[in-house]
Amino acid sequence: MLQATDENGEHMNELDMADKILDLLIGGHDTASVAITFIIKYLSELPHIYNQVLEAYVWNKWRLQNSKKLGELLNQEDIQKLKYSWNVACEVMRLTPPLQGAFREALNDFVFNGFSFPKGWKLYWSANSTHKNLECFPKSEKFDPTRFEGNGPAPYTFVPFGGGPRMCPRKEYSRLEILVFMHNVVKRFNWEKLISNEKIILDPMPMPAKGLPVRLIPHKHVD
Ligand code: HEM
DSSP states (O other): OOSOBOTTSOBOOHHHHHHHHHHHHHHHHHHHHHHHHHHHHHHHHOHHHHHHHHHHHHHHHHHHHHHSOTTOOOOHHHHHTOHHHHHHHHHHHHHSOSSOEEEEEOSSOEEETTEEEOTTOEEEEEHHHHHHOTTTSTTTTSOOGGGGSTTOSOTTTOOTTOOGGGSOTTHHHHHHHHHHHHHHHHTTEEEEESSTTOOEEESSSEEETTOOOEEEEEOSSOO
């Protein structure tokens, strides 16, 4: 950022840089931690889904044992194979997107669904309402990771990371972060929520009001 210049050769001023660093800190930390928090919440509420994630882990462990040396860490290829866990993470982000949406500016006049939008208008696209739209996601309130099997949802209907040229540049990094977290927690623990109906607040991202306290229950046999 110190060295970058725009098309006129101008450097960024201090305020711009501070703004971008804050963007990275907030965009890079809060989003993924909200996603992970809600994965923990849904998995404790849906034991059959937790069991399938665990089963997929056990299967994966068997596969890894046959292909890796003891103590060798997961690599990018292993992560790609954690498909069920990623489908679960996507379903969590569909029902509770960490970022509710973002703004765009209309580059031209256009008409959508019978409404006219003049050039220059600011528009807000909402991940939350698109993810609950029954045309895009039948029985949209139901937690169903199989929605992401095969070709998955139609383009631009599942948008926790936004879409188009300004979509989140760190989607793949977040996938890695979330999957490594799920893998390491699920293989060691089950857990139960300490507050059964904890309120969810929006500040501006969704968060359980008391920080989702849980009791961890270690598995008997872990390696
Ligand atoms: C689960 C994790 C994450 C979610 C759900 C998420 C979601 C989003 C969304 C919805 C946008 C707006 C996209 C648009 O306007 O189309 C965005 C933009 C952005 N995200 Fe993420 N994000 C996540 C993780 C991260 C991480 C880990 C980083 C950085 C380390 C990051 C950095 C950014 C930046 C810099 C932008 C602005 C891109 C631009 O305006 O061109 N995000 N993210």
